[in-house]
Amino acid sequence: MSHTLLQQDVLIRMQEDLQRALAKPRGQRRWVMVIDLRKCVGCHACTIACVAENKLPPGVVYRPVLEEEFGAYPNVTRKFIPRPCMQCDEPPCTPVCPVNATYKNADGVVVVDYEQCIGCRYCITACPYAARTFDFGGVYLQGAPDGQPFLLGGSKADDFERAANYEYNKAWARKGGEDSPVGNVRKCHFCLHRVAEGMLPSCVTTCVGRATLYGDANDPDSLVAQMIAKPNVMRLKEELGTAPRVYYLL
Amino acid sequence: MVKYASRLNRFFWVLALVAFGVGLYGLYGRIAFGHARANYGSYVPWGLWVAAYLYMVGLSAGAFLFSTLVYVFNIRRVSGEGTVAAPAVGLADGAAFERERLEQVGKLALFTALVTLVGAMICIWLDLGHPERAWKLVLQTSFRSVMGWMIWFYSAYFILLLVELWLAMRADLVARCDKSALARFLTFGRRDVTPTALAADRRLLRVLGSFGVALAIAFHGSVGAIFGVVAARPYWNSALTPIIFLAGALLSGGALLTFVTAIWGPEPGSESHRNLMRFLAQIVLGLLALDMLLEWAEFSIGLWNASPGESASLRLVLFGPYWWGFWIVHVGLGVIVPAILLIFLRHKIWAVATAGALIAVTFLVVRLNVVIPGLAIPELPGLEAAFTGPGLTTHYFPSINEWLVFVWAVGLAALIFLIGRRVLPIIHTER
Numbered sequence: 309m310s311h312t313l314l315q316q317d318v319l320i321r322m323q324e325d326l327q328r329a330l331a332k333p334r335g336q337r338r339w340v341m342v343i344d345l346r347k348c349v350g351c352h353a354c355t356i357a358c359v360a361e362n363k364l365p366p367g368v369v370y371r372p373v374l375e376e377e378f379g380a381y382p383n384v385t386r387k388f389i390p391r392p393c394m395q396c397d398e399p400p401c402t403p404v405c406p407v408n409a410t411y412k413n414a415d416g417v418v419v420v421d422y423e424q425c426i427g428c429r430y431c432i433t434a435c436p437y438a439a440r441t442f443d444f445g446g447v448y449l450q451g452a453p454d455g456q457p458f459l460l461g462g463s464k465a466d467d468f469e470r471a472a473n474y475e476y477n478k479a480w481a482r483k484g485g486e487d488s489p490v491g492n493v494r495k496c497h498f499c500l501h502r503v504a505e506g507m508l509p510s511c512v513t514t515c516v517g518r519a520t521l522y523g524d525a526n527d528p529d530s531l532v533a534q535m536i537a538k539p540n541v542m543r544l545k546e547e548l549g550t551a552p553r554v555y556y557l558l
Numbered sequence: 559m560v561k562y563a564s565r566l567n568r569f570f571w572v573l574a575l576v577a578f579g580v581g582l583y584g585l586y587g588r589i590a591f592g593h594a595r596a597n598y599g600s601y602v603p604w605g606l607w608v609a610a611y612l613y614m615v616g617l618s619a620g621a622f623l624f625s626t627l628v629y630v631f632n633i634r635r636v637s638g639e640g641t642v643a644a645p646a647v648g649l650a651d652g653a654a655f656e657r658e659r660l661e662q663v664g665k666l667a668l669f670t671a672l673v674t675l676v677g678a679m680i681c682i683w684l685d686l687g688h689p690e691r692a693w694k695l696v697l698q699t700s701f702r703s704v705m706g707w708m709i710w711f712y713s714a715y716f717i718l719l720l721v722e723l724w725l726a727m728r729a730d731l732v733a734r735c736d737k738s739a740l741a742r743f744l745t746f747g748r749r750d751v752t753p754t755a756l757a758a759d760r761r762l763l764r765v766l767g768s769f770g771v772a773l774a775i776a777f778h779g780s781v782g783a784i785f786g787v788v789a790a791r792p793y794w795n796s797a798l799t800p801i802i803f804l805a806g807a808l809l810s811g812g813a814l815l816t817f818v819t820a821i822w823g824p825e826p827g828s829e830s831h832r833n834l835m836r837f838l839a840q841i842v843l844g845l846l847a848l849d850m851l852l853e854w855a856e857f858s859i860g861l862w863n864a865s866p867g868e869s870a871s872l873r874l875v876l877f878g879p880y881w882w883g884f885w886i887v888h889v890g891l892g893v894i895v896p897a898i899l900l901i902f903l904r905h906k907i908w909a910v911a912t913a914g915a916l917i918a919v920t921f922l923v924v925r926l927n928v929v930i931p932g933l934a935i936p937e938l939p940g941l942e943a944a945f946t947g948p949g950l951t952t953h954y955f956p957s958i959n960e961w962l963v964f965v966w967a968v969g970l971a972a973l974i975f976l977i978g979r980r981v982l983p984i985i986h987t988e989r
Contacts, residue, residue: 375944376940400789404703427688432603438937491688492688
């Protein structure tokens with residue numbers, strides 16, 4: 309009993325791992341995500357944390373949680389599969405881009421250059437994991453009624469949505485026009501802007517069951533390196549040869 | 559037919575103007591609201607505009623390849639003999655053409671290829687999330703992407719079409735110089751119409767046309783390859799895809815040209831016009847058979863294979879919510895009715911024209927049935943229920959705004975055609 313209580317929270321461990329990784333040159337880190345499906349309770353908090361962190365508009369989602377139901381009542385079980393971008397080492401989405409707007413950056417994360425992307429959506433069709441979505445320029449509070457003068461109404465209510473996010477270490481305000489990232493393809497980027505500041509991706513810190521782990525797989529002492537060495541590891545659609553960097557523990 | 563030709567011409571003017579006018583509202587919707595009024599989303603990221611692009615570039619490539627019958631394969635030579643020569647295998651009944659007649663069809667084919675290409679480019683340009691960045695496609699191309707190659711192919715193809723058309727019209731433009739300022743301008747100062755100069759034009763046309771055959775095949779083949787290379791979509795991921803695209807282009811473009819020739823072709827009602835129609839009818843019928851063969855190959859292999867990846871999309875085509883698009887519009891109106899017309903009524907110009915129009919118009923459904931069912935299968939189970947929002951669905955039917963933009967692009971292409979036919983020596987020659 310006392311033994312389990314004394315165990316260090318994995319978040320603390322991963323933050324320490326992160327500090328060691330950030331001290332290394334970019335090319336020597338290997339960011340991976342490990343999702344322990346036995347611990348996932350299907351609360352969707354990671355999805356929402358991601359939406360909040362990146363201020364994702366309606367229709368844009370980086371990390372939905374897929375649910376599957378097995379059996380018939382009363383013998384029913386459910387399985388939850390959070391699905392971030394797999395950050396494939398052989399990504400099918402990047403070579404199809406006609407203008408080199410999406411590529412694996414020095415950290416090995418598949419990124420989108422919003423100012424280069426023309427919005428042709430070819431990469432969306434090429435991703436076998438449906439990990440890319442298109443920003444149609446929507447706002448959740450579109451059409452919200454405006455209040456009386458001096459009261460907060462529709463014009464104020466969407467301020468949070470319109471405030472800048474900081475994807476790729478740049479402020480992307482949502483002013484209502486067609487400026488990027490509106491009209492662009494968007495995707496999970498392992499919260500690189502947070503990682504650069506020594507913080508874990510928002511889905512990782514939010515996970516109530518500590519089911520999502522993140523770190524540098526090139527560091528043998530890191531938690532993720534130990535986890536992906538286990539035999540009960542699986543990756544989605546491995547047969548395609550995409551070599552995903554997201555590992556699932558079964 | 560001849561007495562109806564001018565009435566039909568007037569009818570198509572009205573139709574084109576209405577399409578252009580009504581479609582303007584769609585254009586307004588696209589400019590004012592971006593992509594918000596479109597029904598495609600993130601799980602079906604390509605919709606009507608992409609299908610319309612494929613459809614119209616197919617018409618263009620097909621019509622262009624027909625023009626090469628004249629400029630490259632020199633089928634007009636048969637006229638000298640008075641009987642059918644070897645290259646013109648489709649010419650039954652000892653049909654003979656005068657050289658100029660077929661040459662005019664060459665110009666008509668080039669011009670048809672040009673206007674359909676313009677329509678196609680408008681559709682795909684408006685489909686981009688950032689149309690203002692389209693220049694990057696040409697100046698910052700990634701040649702690892704098939705799409706990058708396609709951009710260069712169709713830029714080259716567009717220029718080639720313009721040059722070929724200009725060369726084909728040059729002598730007639732010169733002849734019109736006295737009457738028309740436009741013709742004077744369009745000669746760009748080259749007014750030499752001596753036999754040597756015309757022979758040089760013809761030689762150049764032949765060289766360009768030969769190059770154009772390769773270019774049109776590369777161009778439309780690369781359009782098909784855009785889909786063929788996507789391993790994530792088993793329905794598209796086949797070496798047959800670019801070939802089917804090419805066969806479809808030849809069929810739909812040839813059918814459109816047949817229809818166009820029936821109404822706007824040289825000297826409607828004349829014997830040579832009838833012969834020409836019979837000639838085109840036979841080619842279109844042959845292409846229809848070829849297209850059916852390839853379609854059978856695709857559907858039979860796809861449905862019989864044990865893995866559900868590809869058959870899921872095919873089932874959607876055959877038995878999904880839009881089954882009528884395949885069975886009624888494509889098979890019924892686009893294959894069976896035209897085949898009956900082309901086999902049993904091939905001597906009637908109206909029947910051949912109707913068959914051409916039916917094939918050409920219904921081919922949009924074939925293109926839609928490539929794009930949408932390939933995307934409408936969720937890539938992971940449970941995807942649609944995982945998170946909801948606009949565009950996070952695999953169900954797709956084009957919105958009114960999408961239809962209107964398409965109608966506008968078609969109207970614009972038709973107007974360019976009708977105006978061009980009036981002011982340029984596409985048909986009527988001064989010689």
